[in-house]
Amino acid sequence: MDLHIDNILNDLEKDNFQAYLLTKFTNVGYISDYKPTSFAFCVIKENPVIYASKMDMEIANRDSKIEVREYESFEVMIGELKKEGIKNLAIEPTLPYSTYEKFRDDFSVESKTYVDKQRMIKTPEEIKNIEKATEIAQKSFLELDILNNENNENEVAFDLVRLMVENGASKESFDTIVTSGADSSLPHAIPQAKKLNQPILIDWGAIYGGYCSDNTRTIIYTERQQEIWDIVAEAHDKAIKAIKPGIKCCEVDKVARDIISEYGYGNEFIHSTGHSLGLDIHETPGFSLRDETIIEKGMVITVEPGIYLEGEFGVRLEDTVAIYRKADVIGDLPLKID
Amino acid sequence: MDLHIDNILNDLEKDNFQAYLLTKFTNVGYISDYKPTSFAFCVIKENPVIYASKMDMEIANRDSKIEVREYESFEVMIGELKKEGIKNLAIEPTLPYSTYEKFRDDFSVESKTYVDKQRMIKTPEEIKNIEKATEIAQKSFLELDILNNENNENEVAFDLVRLMVENGASKESFDTIVTSGADSSLPHAIPQAKKLNQPILIDWGAIYGGYCSDNTRTIIYTERQQEIWDIVAEAHDKAIKAIKPGIKCCEVDKVARDIISEYGYGNEFIHSTGHSLGLDIHETPGFSLRDETIIEKGMVITVEPGIYLEGEFGVRLEDTVAIYRKADVIGDLPLKID
Numbered sequence: 001m002d003l004h005i006d007n008i009l010n011d012l013e014k015d016n017f018q019a020y021l022l023t024k025f026t027n028v029g030y031i032s033d034y035k036p037t038s039f040a041f042c043v044i045k046e047n048p049v050i051y052a053s054k055m056d057m058e059i060a061n062r063d064s065k066i067e068v069r070e071y072e073s074f075e076v077m078i079g080e081l082k083k084e085g086i087k088n089l090a091i092e093p094t095l096p097y098s099t100y101e102k103f104r105d106d107f108s109v110e111s112k113t114y115v116d117k118q119r120m121i122k123t124p125e126e127i128k129n130i131e132k133a134t135e136i137a138q139k140s141f142l143e144l145d146i147l148n149n150e151n152n153e154n155e156v157a158f159d160l161v162r163l164m165v166e167n168g169a170s171k172e173s174f175d176t177i178v179t180s181g182a183d184s185s186l187p188h189a190i191p192q193a194k195k196l197n198q199p200i201l202i203d204w205g206a207i208y209g210g211y212c213s214d215n216t217r218t219i220i221y222t223e224r225q226q227e228i229w230d231i232v233a234e235a236h237d238k239a240i241k242a243i244k245p246g247i248k249c250c251e252v253d254k255v256a257r258d259i260i261s262e263y264g265y266g267n268e269f270i271h272s273t274g275h276s277l278g279l280d281i282h283e284t285p286g287f288s289l290r291d292e293t294i295i296e297k298g299m300v301i302t303v304e305p306g307i308y309l310e311g312e313f314g315v316r317l318e319d320t321v322a323i324y325r326k327a328d329v330i331g332d333l334p335l336k337i338d
Numbered sequence: 339m340d341l342h343i344d345n346i347l348n349d350l351e352k353d354n355f356q357a358y359l360l361t362k363f364t365n366v367g368y369i370s371d372y373k374p375t376s377f378a379f380c381v382i383k384e385n386p387v388i389y390a391s392k393m394d395m396e397i398a399n400r401d402s403k404i405e406v407r408e409y410e411s412f413e414v415m416i417g418e419l420k421k422e423g424i425k426n427l428a429i430e431p432t433l434p435y436s437t438y439e440k441f442r443d444d445f446s447v448e449s450k451t452y453v454d455k456q457r458m459i460k461t462p463e464e465i466k467n468i469e470k471a472t473e474i475a476q477k478s479f480l481e482l483d484i485l486n487n488e489n490n491e492n493e494v495a496f497d498l499v500r501l502m503v504e505n506g507a508s509k510e511s512f513d514t515i516v517t518s519g520a521d522s523s524l525p526h527a528i529p530q531a532k533k534l535n536q537p538i539l540i541d542w543g544a545i546y547g548g549y550c551s552d553n554t555r556t557i558i559y560t561e562r563q564q565e566i567w568d569i570v571a572e573a574h575d576k577a578i579k580a581i582k583p584g585i586k587c588c589e590v591d592k593v594a595r596d597i598i599s600e601y602g603y604g605n606e607f608i609h610s611t612g613h614s615l616g617l618d619i620h621e622t623p624g625f626s627l628r629d630e631t632i633i634e635k636g637m638v639i640t641v642e643p644g645i646y647l648e649g650e651f652g653v654r655l656e657d658t659v660a661i662y663r664k665a666d667v668i669g670d671l672p673l674k675i676d
Contacts, residue, residue, distance in 0.1 A: 022451060037524075037525075037526030038526065038609075050476055054608040055525045055526070055608045055609045055646075056526075057608075058523065058524055058646075058648050091435060092435070093434060093435055093436035093439075094432060094434045094435070094436065095434065095435040096432045096433065096434065096435070097429060097430070097432070097433045097434070098431035098432065098449055099439045099447050100435045100438070101431075101449065102540075111435050111436055111439065111577070154503050154508070154509075155500070155504065157503075157505060158496070158499055158500045158503050159500065161496055161499070162493070162496045162497065162500060165492050165493060165495075165496050166493065168531070170492070170528065171492075171513065175509065185395055185396060186375075186396055187375075187393045188375030188393070188394075190374065190508065193506070262630075265525060270392040270393045270395070271391075271392070271393045308393075308396075310396050
């Protein structure tokens with residue numbers, strides 16, 4: 001039997017559930033190797049089964065390592081589950097309320113993070129995919145020649161995506177951020193149809209083998225920008241040094257946050273220090289104020305402190321860290337681009 | 339007071355709810371003009387309020403036409419709502435179960451589609467944005483010169499996105515599909531790192547002013563492909579002619595499905611005939627087997643019949659139709675590309 005499925009069956013037995021319902025595409029893909037492109041109901045139990053949509057049957061039959069049936073109707077599916085004697089069902093926290101509503105009359109339902117928990121710890125093969133995605137993304141960034149680029153922000157963003165695809169990525173891992181000037185104070189700025197101003201902040205990543213990468217660089221020009229950049233770089237470096245198995249995620253956030261606060265910019269660091277990534281660009285755990293998760297070998301988490309001065313500019317620096325015995329930064333792109 | 343909010347307040351009163359909770363980014367954007375980039379809780383009541391994340395405060399304050407407060411903690415937010423005497427809460431069907439769980443102890447909760455219902459009927463201004471998005475997407479498609487393109491499928495896909503951005507789109511409205519040869523039998527095929535084979539199926543769209551476009555063309559080469567293409571084109575044309583205010587959505591699906599079935603390919607038409615679009619690429623209602631929604635003026639719905647021959651090839655043709663007194667195809671790209 002498959003290790004991932006075995007682990008879920010153990011969790012189910014411990015918690016007295018008979019089955020685990022998965023509908024999130026990356027979770028279904030993680031468990032079955034078939035990543036839905038339309039809705040699918042994956043039910044993990046002694047004899048796991050996926051109810052796939054008619055339009056996905058060709059790829060589901062091709063890719064899935066667990067049994068696939070064509071979804072006919074909700075009633076047919078529920079009927080089959082009830083006939084097997086299933087009365088209680090664990091669900092994902094992300095399940096839409098309207099789907100939960102359809103199950104709650106026939107089953108006792110509770111949310112569990114069995115798959116998320118497994119996905120927190122990456123295998124060497126998963127980490128290799130993240131490394132390869134990072135390598136493609138960083139190589140493409142350098143080819144972009146950002147210091148001599150005359151295009152608009154939004155054109156630069158899509159040129160970077162095109163380069164990543166040419167270099168072997170299947171696509172970008174999230175909407176590429178290319179922002180500059182005062183707009184860089186928006187952490188999730190949308191690239192605009194305007195020429196690059198100063199500073200330039202680029203937050204980008206590739207997908208390779210289904211796995212995401214994530215980096216940010218900020219290219220600075222003035223003394224004031226350098227001053228802020230130095231603080232962010234110090235927070236970035238010291239947070240990475242602090243990472244090791246056995247400590248809590250929030251302790252890493254505290255390292256970065258304390259440094260930025262000591263320089264007087266605590267209120268301008270307006271997000272968490274980092275997030276896990278893998279099949280999704282945002283996974284758990286994260287380096288945040290309240291995340292008490294103990295860091296373990298096999299986790300892959302970003303470190304991305306930033307300072308955002310409204311009306312002026314923002315600086316963010318981000319690398320992705322794989323945790324073995326200690327924390328290793330993935331990739332070799334210099335922090336300072338000039 | 340704002341019309342959208344007024345409508346919701348009327349719905350709430352009729353259904354005996356005190357407030358409506360919105361968290362879906364496009365719904366929050368539709369109501370407030372602020373489209374979150376991180377989580378946000380928008381509560382529509384007599385005095386509507388948005389709890390925005392710290393990192394979104396700059397754009398929320400800039401864009402929102404309703405009051406914005408910085409989200410501090412779940413407890414603070416719940417406390418404020420309870421202090422106002424709110425005891426029952428309508429929620430969106432898409433709300434994740436884990437968010438619902440946080441509200442269910444303090445409020446009586448039920449899912450309602452108040453915003454989806456309003457979004458079904460587009461204003462002339464919304465339709466203009468969809469028309470402009472379509473125009474950009476179709477112009478870019480022609481500039482791609484697909485008949486003389488030597489690139490790989492995935493490169494063509496990203497070249498098309500780059501052209502759309504150059505031509506004024508903010509981005510693609512969904513992952514561009516460029517597929518060819520036997521892979522075209524997968525309705526949601528992922529562009530591969532391989533040269534274009536025959537036939538070529540391209541399904542693409544742009545976003546302009548926040549609004550999506552959606553088109554599909556299949557470029558055919560053999561007699562067998564022509565035979566299938568003709569059937570799909572007949573279903574496409576006759577379904578569009580059938581659309582008018584007052585009939586049910588499922589009746590339009592039936593027109594397309596009956597034609598394809600009469601030619602013996604009913605089992606190879608493996609999805610619905612169409613879906614609404616707007617701020618999202620998939621909205622309700624849709625031209626599907628079971629959608630009994632009555633078609634009204636102001637709806638914008640795609641028509642996209644297809645025939646998928648596993649191991650051989652697939653053909654799909656898609657246009658977007660705006661419903662005024664009758665149904666008008668948006669854009670003027672010929673159905674036959676050769």
